[in-house]
Amino acid sequence: MKIIKIICLPFSLLFLNSAGWSQSANDWESGEQIFDKVCQYCHINDVGPILTGRNLPPIYFSTIARNGQNAMPAFRPTELSAADLEKVANFLSQSLSEENQ
Numbered sequence: 541m542k543i544i545k546i547i548c549l550p551f552s553l554l555f556l557n558s559a560g561w562s563q564s565a566n567d568w569e570s571g572e573q574i575f576d577k578v579c580q581y582c583h584i585n586d587v588g589p590i591l592t593g594r595n596l597p598p599i600y601f602s603t604i605a606r607n608g609q610n611a612m613p614a615f616r617p618t619e620l621s622a623a624d625l626e627k628v629a630n631f632l633s634q635s636l637s638e639e640n641q
């Protein structure tokens with residue numbers, strides 16, 4: 541019995557590890573969640589302009605986020621995948637401003 545535990549331990553550790561990794565590797569659920577985690581701390585604290593409720597097309601957000609603009613950092617595909625970028629761009633494009641909410 542003990543020997544089985546010893547054999548299994550490295551595998552279970554491996555499994556735990558890979559599960560932990562996939563969580564941290566950008567397993568975002570929604571565009572809003574991505575905005576909250578990745579963009580918000582600059583864009584609601586006066587570092588960058590307010591992005592919600594601007595009625596801009598998704599391509600505007602995704603282009604600037606991918607390429608950067610002046611003080612705005614560029615987000616590489618390893619940091620923000622194409623699918624996640626599309627999600628956050630769609631969320632922002634459809635978002636309402638604070639006053640309209």
Ligand code: HEC
Nearest residue numbers: 578579582587588589600601604605609610611612613615
């Ligand atoms: C480190 C701070 C920071 C983060 C994080 C950040 N931005 Fe920005 N962003 C800026 C700044 C500063 C500007 C203003 C750039 C300029 O002066 O042209 C800006 C500008 C923009 C603009 C242009 C706004 C306009 O009024 O034309 C868009 C769109 C934008 N950011 C989208 C995003 C998105 C989407 C994210 C998240 C994926 C994000 N930003 C994350 C700092 C940030």
